[in-house]
Amino acid sequence: MKVAIHAVNVNTGGALVLLNELLRVISNKNIVVDVYVHTSFNITSLYINENINVVRKKNLFMSLFFTKKYNRVLFFGNLPPLVKCKSSILYIHNAYLVNKNSKVNNKSFKELLKNSLLKCYISFFKGNVSLIACQSRTMQEAFHDYYNYDISILPFYNELYKADLPKKYDFCFVGLPSLHKNHDFLLNCFFNLSNLNVSCKVALTVPIETRYKNLLEKIDHINEIGVVNIDNYGLIPYEKVIDIYYSSRSLVFPSSLESFGLPLIEAAMLDIPVFAPNLDYVNDVIDECNYININDVEDTVKSMKSYLIDSRSFKPARLKAENTFIQRFLHGSLDD
DSSP states (O other): OEEEEEOTTOOSHHHHHHHHHHHHHHHTTTOEEEEEEETTSOGGGSOOOTTEEEEEESOHHHHTSOOOOOSEEEEOSSOOOSSOOTTEEEEOOOGGGGOSOTTGGGOOHHHHHHHHHHHHHHHHHGGGSSEEEESSHHHHHHHHHHHOOOOEEOOOOOOOOOOOOOOOBSEEEOSOOOGGGOHHHHHHHHHHHHHTTOOEEEEEOOOOOGGGHHHHHHHHHHHHHTSEEEEEOOSOOHHHHHHHHHTBSOEEOOOSOOSSOHHHHHHHHTTOOEEEOSOHHHHTTEESOEEOOTTOHHHHHHHHHHHHHOGGGSOOOEEOOOOOHHHHHHHSOOOO
16 A cells, blocks of 8 residues: 655644654554655654655645545645545644634734635635545534535544653643734733742743744743743654653643644543633543633633642543544545
8 A cells, every 4th residue: 555645734733743643653554655745844853764755845736736646645734636636535624724703813914815715725626535534523513614515523643641750840831822822821820820929830832933032031031030930842842742741740721723632632641630711622622621711811820729739629631532533544435
């Protein structure tokens, strides 16, 4: 069997984590995989072994004129091919591309225009694949509502296992600082905890880049107060992210929009409490979430303070989502 994964518009974040896990799992079954990436892609961040061939493409649009024959093809970057492709799956994991609210999360005009054009593209070419899949019921319903088209729920994630290791952090939050992730809100919560003289240790992953200057300055200011201590790891490989999970007593995840919420899955597998908003994307994948109000700093601070006082009264998250994608992709019928 020979498999192709089109990932020309995948670069960082959760999509890259899932791409690497797909490459690892499929190639380790002695299946040859051609993975299509952009010429600007940092190849050192990609999982590679002897069964994986990297194909570089300069132009995303031209790369979607996909005519080469494979036993299975996965279009992993939310966009279908320009031509019919047999035995293929389009994987939708960008919540912005199924959201009817064109002004969601204060996106810039450029971003709004880009998303509108991508939605038009998906609407026109979505029939060129055998199957469209997503990770959750919320995404399935949103896709149907926007495109009037039925798709399948086929979650996929890296399976983690509990380990009895020392806990260094009271809270962790891993993720790149997109607007919907609400890093600014979370830092305001930690600032308030500092003012209340409630100490804790926190792990974050805000990249050390000029565009995140305001967030980085807030982190420095909180650390200067000396009550809440934040270790900011910046942009790190996935292996280091897992180390942070293993070193943390809980995950706080204040995001307002997700297609899946991979960190929720990972925290549940490691049997630690999760603090997240009472939103569909959360309830699709875990039970026993400790809900926070991401529109109210004081209320969230109250929950965090209660946890720091008596963590035993907060239940660990429980996993709901089933890991079904690989089996369907490799062995299921796609063209019926």
